[in-house]
Amino acid sequence: MTAQQPHDRAEGTLARRPSRYAVAFAAARIALGLYWLYEQHWKFPPDFGLRDPRGLMFAFRQSIQYPTLDLYRAFLQNVVVPHFHLFGWLIGFTEVAIGASLVLGALTRAGALLGALQAVNLLIAQGATPEGPWIYVALLAANLFVLFTPSNREFSVDSRLSRKASATPRGNTLLTRVWLWAIS
Numbered sequence: 001m002t003a004q005q006p007h008d009r010a011e012g013t014l015a016r017r018p019s020r021y022a023v024a025f026a027a028a029r030i031a032l033g034l035y036w037l038y039e040q041h042w043k044f045p046p047d048f049g050l051r052d053p054r055g056l057m058f059a060f061r062q063s064i065q066y067p068t069l070d071l072y073r074a075f076l077q078n079v080v081v082p083h084f085h086l087f088g089w090l091i092g093f094t095e096v097a098i099g100a101s102l103v104l105g106a107l108t109r110a111g112a113l114l115g116a117l118q119a120v121n122l123l124i125a126q127g128a129t130p131e132g133p134w135i136y137v138a139l140l141a142a143n144l145f146v147l148f149t150p151s152n153r154e155f156s157v158d159s160r161l162s163r164k165a166s167a168t169p170r171g172n173t174l175l176t177r178v179w180l181w182a183i184s
Contacts, residue, residue: 018153018154022150022153022154023154023155025146025149025150025151025153025154026105026151026152026153026154026155026156028142028145028146028151029102029105029108029112029146029151029152029156030102030103030105030155032102032115032142032143032146033098033099033100033101033102033103033104033111034099034103035099035139035142036095036096036098036099036102036115037095037096037099037100037103039095040092040095040096040099042054042055042056043055043056043088043091043092044092045088045089045092046085048084048085048088048091048092050084056084056088056091057081057084059125059126060076060080060081060084062126062129062130062131063076063125063126063129064076064077064081065129066128066129066130067128068123068124068125068126068127068128069124072124072125076125094114094118095118097111097114098111098114098115098118101114102115102146104156104157105151105152105155105156105157105158105159106156106157106158106161107158107182107183108146108151108152108156108158108182108183109147109152109181109182109183109184110182111146112143112144112146112147112151113143113147115139115142115143115146116140116143116144116147119136119139119140119143120140122136122139123136123137123140152183158182158183158184161183162183162184
C-alpha cells in the first residue's frame with residue numbers, strides 16, 4: 001500500500017486518488033460551465049434584457065451594426081430580431097444546458113461540443129463589434145479543450161455513468177455509440 005493509494009476498508013480494495021491533471025481538467029471544465037451560467041445575468045427571461053441598454057437586443061443590434069458576415073446580418077434582421085423572445089428562450093436554454101452539463105460533468109462532451117458551436121456562433125455574430133473577437137476565440141478554445149481532454153474523469157456524473165455503462169452489456173447501435181461518446 002502506497003501513500004498514493006490508500007486502503008479503502010469499506011470495500012477491501014485500494015482506492016484511487018485523482019491525479020493533479022484530472023483535478024485541473026475538472027476545475028477547468030467546472031470554471032467554463034460557471035462562466036456559461038454567469039453570462040445569463042444580462043439576458044434573463046421573460047424580457048431577456050430587452051430594455052437593458054446592454055441586454056440581448058443590444059447584442060443583436062451591435063451584430064447588425066458591425067457585421068462579420070452580411071448573410072448573418074440579414075439573418076439577425078429578418079429572423080432573429082422579429083422573433084426576439086423565441087431566440088431569447090433558445091439562447092437561454094442552450095447556454096444554461098451547456099453550463100449545467102459542464103459544471104455537473106454530465107454528458108460533458110456533448111455540452112462542450114454545444115459550447116464550441118455556440119462560441120462559433122458568437123464569434124460570427126460579435127467578432128467585428130467594438131468588443132472584438134478575442135473573448136469568443138478564448139471561449140471556443142476553452143470548449144475545445146474540454147471536448148478533447150478527459151475533463152470528466154473527476155467530480156462528474158459522467159464518471160459514475162461510465163462505470164455503470166462499462167459493466168452493462170450493450171448493443172452496437174448508433175444511439176449507444178453516441179451515448180458512450182458523450183459520457184466517456
